[in-house]
Amino acid sequence: MALCLPFSAHAGVILQQTIDTTSANSNNSFQPLGTGLSGYAGSIDFTLANSNGGTQTLGFHILKCTDSTYTSCSKTSAYSGYQYTYSVAGSQPKAVINVSVATSSWSFDPAFYYGINYESNNPTFVSIYGSNATSSLPNADPAANHRVGAIPCSTTCATPTASQAVKQLYFTLYDVLGPSEDTTTRLVTVTPAASSTIATSTTATFGATGYVNSNDFVSGMFVQIRYASYSSMQSYAGASPDLFYTTLQFPISAAGTFSVSTTSPALTVGLYTMQSDIRTTSWTNSLLNFFGFGQFAQQGILTATSTVFTAAHLSGYDTFVASTTEAMLAYTASSTISLASCSTWTGFNLGDCLGVLLLPQVQPMQAQLSAFKDGFLTYAPWGYLTRFVVIMSGGATSTLPSFSATLPLGSADDLDTFTFDMNDMVTGGAALLDSIPARDNATHTIKTVMRPWIDLFIGLFVLLIMVKDLMGMAAHGRHNFKS
Amino acid sequence: MIWYYFLLFITSLLTAAFSWLPKVETLPTILGVDIDGQLSTGMGSFLTFAQAIWPIYDVYLGAMVLLSYYAVKMVLKFLLGARAPTLH
Numbered sequence: 001m002a003l004c005l006p007f008s009a010h011a012g013v014i015l016q017q018t019i020d021t022t023s024a025n026s027n028n029s030f031q032p033l034g035t036g037l038s039g040y041a042g043s044i045d046f047t048l049a050n051s052n053g054g055t056q057t058l059g060f061h062i063l064k065c066t067d068s069t070y071t072s073c074s075k076t077s078a079y080s081g082y083q084y085t086y087s088v089a090g091s092q093p094k095a096v097i098n099v100s101v102a103t104s105s106w107s108f109d110p111a112f113y114y115g116i117n118y119e120s121n122n123p124t125f126v127s128i129y130g131s132n133a134t135s136s137l138p139n140a141d142p143a144a145n146h147r148v149g150a151i152p153c154s155t156t157c158a159t160p161t162a163s164q165a166v167k168q169l170y171f172t173l174y175d176v177l178g179p180s181e182d183t184t185t186r187l188v189t190v191t192p193a194a195s196s197t198i199a200t201s202t203t204a205t206f207g208a209t210g211y212v213n214s215n216d217f218v219s220g221m222f223v224q225i226r227y228a229s230y231s232s233m234q235s236y237a238g239a240s241p242d243l244f245y246t247t248l249q250f251p252i253s254a255a256g257t258f259s260v261s262t263t264s265p266a267l268t269v270g271l272y273t274m275q276s277d278i279r280t281t282s283w284t285n286s287l288l289n290f291f292g293f294g295q296f297a298q299q300g301i302l303t304a305t306s307t308v309f310t311a312a313h314l315s316g317y318d319t320f321v322a323s324t325t326e327a328m329l330a331y332t333a334s335s336t337i338s339l340a341s342c343s344t345w346t347g348f349n350l351g352d353c354l355g356v357l358l359l360p361q362v363q364p365m366q367a368q369l370s371a372f373k374d375g376f377l378t379y380a381p382w383g384y385l386t387r388f389v390v391i392m393s394g395g396a397t398s399t400l401p402s403f404s405a406t407l408p409l410g411s412a413d414d415l416d417t418f419t420f421d422m423n424d425m426v427t428g429g430a431a432l433l434d435s436i437p438a439r440d441n442a443t444h445t446i447k448t449v450m451r452p453w454i455d456l457f458i459g460l461f462v463l464l465i466m467v468k469d470l471m472g473m474a475a476h477g478r479h480n481f482k483s
Numbered sequence: 484m485i486w487y488y489f490l491l492f493i494t495s496l497l498t499a500a501f502s503w504l505p506k507v508e509t510l511p512t513i514l515g516v517d518i519d520g521q522l523s524t525g526m527g528s529f530l531t532f533a534q535a536i537w538p539i540y541d542v543y544l545g546a547m548v549l550l551s552y553y554a555v556k557m558v559l560k561f562l563l564g565a566r567a568p569t570l571h
Contacts, residue, residue: 360486368490376497383507391510391522393547397534398527423531430535447537454538458545466552 033115035068037108044084044099044116060084060099065113073115185216185302190225190276191261194307198266204311206248207261208276216302217255220281224249227275229268229311245275252278266311277304399423 044060062083065073084099108114191207192198198205206225228244250260266272280300342353377386400422409416438444510519533540560567 357484358486361484364487365490368487368494372490372494372497376494376501378506378508379501379504380507383505384510387507387510387519388522391519391526394523394526395530396523396527397531398524400528400531426532427535430537434537451537451541455541458541462545462549465549469552469556 033062033113035113036110037114055087055089058086058088060086060116063115064109065115068113070113070115184211185213185278186210187223187276187278187303187305190274190305190307192274192307192309195309197310197312199312203263204266205261206264206274207259208250209257209259210278210303211257212252212255212278212302214255217252218280221252222249222279222281223252223258223260223276224279225274225276227264227266227272229266230271230273231268269311272309272311273306274309275304275306278302400426 060083063070063073065071086097086099187208187210189209191205206227208223208225210223212221225248226245228246246264248262248264250262252258279302282300342348342356373386377383402419402421402423404417404419406415406417408414434445434447436446438446438449510522512518530540533543556567
């Protein structure tokens with residue numbers, strides 16, 4: 001991963017990095033990428049600086065080659081022009097440039113070899129940079145901050161000189177679009193948020209999101225959140241301040257983004273302090289914690305933040321209002337029509353407004369009916385009826401039982417025990433019956449031919465009973481209608 | 484949204500009003516017989532049999548649809564009384 005340091009300022013999945021072994025002074029505008037690549041080449045990173053003030057357009061192709069010699073290569077059919085382009089606008093300081101792919105309909109085929117080729121439309125030179133490992137850059141210019149070469153032109157440029165030739169140029173391809181992002185190991189958010197007020201009756205949610213750079217990741221890394229109420233600190237007379245704190249630890253299993261959370265008791269109302277950090281394991285910390293000096297266990301902290309939050313109790317009415325508000329927000333979020341259609345200020349639309357007000361949304365209605373079934377309908381005594389209906393309408397199957405019979409064969413003394421596997425007999429026999437082919441048609445079975453007709457008959461029968469019931473024709477026929 | 488909040492209101496009201504009652508998780512065991520387990524296993528065995536002999540399963544599904552229809556009708560009758568949209 002050290003090779004990608006100059007270009008790794010992006011959180012996407014790295015598809016490939018060029019590892020160029022070009023010898024000095026060669027004009028190498030082609031960088032082999034190898035084979036076995038798959039997925040979508042969303043964006044590309046490279047480091048660039050332009051000191052001569054000229055403007056030009058850099059174009060990048062990903063060429064598809066048939067073999068490892070990279071001699072038979074062609075542009076992909078999805079691109080008649082450049083796959084990635086970047087406009088150099090005058091003098092630019094050295095920076096990592098991220099450009100997105102021009103068309104999203106292209107992806108790698110693992111069976112082929114690929115390479116990056118780049119061109120310029122202007123016979124001037126810009127500096128693009130490679131590894132920051134000076135030992136591998138014999139011709140790098142220290143004053144130019146490890147400048148490794150200048151980009152050659154497509155047709156009319158002069159042959160690059162030794163100091164201008166492209167050597168050990170690195171690209172990093174990502175499978176996502178978008179600008180470069182910060183990939184330093186860091187905490188992005190903590191829960192509860194800084195200076196926020198949370199509602200608690202018994203527990204509250206604690207958590208964090210963040211990013212761990214692959215260079216920082218070690219096995220056993222974890223996120224630690226410690227929190228304590230200020231009021232409990234003031235009234236506490238224990239030996240170690242570490243005992244004030246409730247400590248939560250969340251293991252981090254891999255580099256990259258993480259999101260952790262859990263619920264933990266927060267019984268005291270009032271102001272809390274919370275310390276969140278990303279740590280590696282440390283025997284010093286373990287020792288300090290063991291002897292009750294956890295406040296000094298500060299080894300292996302990669303990044304940390306300290307915040308405060310306030311815990312407040314909610315009344316039953318507040319809880320009801322909060323849950324109702326949450327339900328409203330969830331409902332409107334699930335709707336494909338915005339509630340703004342009912343506002344005269346923000347795009348009023350009578351049809352959409354009536355739709356969002358009157359037409360039931362399937363998912364929230366199902367969730368609410370489930371809540372009704374799992375809540376009110378489970379209370380005794382009617383809960384027994386609910387349970388009975390749940391069992392009767394369930395879809396789980398059970399294996400049919402086996403049974404044994406002891407039968408006399410020939411004489412009364414000649415007894416033999418037979419075991420009958422009902423499950424195998426019924427399901428196996430039925431499978432055999434279902435596999436009987438239809439006449440003159442090898443692709444259909446008796447089952448596939450007969451079942452639609454039987455289903456149609458059953459469906460019509462059920463429909464007829466309902467219609468008959470609704471029309472009042474069951475008991476007294478037309479005499480049901482009162483004149 | 485109106486129907487959703489009507490349902491939400493009914494659910495919240497009934498759940499809050501009767502939350503002091505015990506919840507039924509399983510049917511009871513009577514005289515050593517696990518009614519819940521026996522019914523669950525029996526129904527599972529029936530479904531295995533019915534799905535193997537598929538016309539029985541299709542008739543069973545039709546019967547479930549019909550029972551659901553009568554259940555909805557009973558709920559409407561309970562909620563709307565004489566105003567329920569049935570003629571008898």
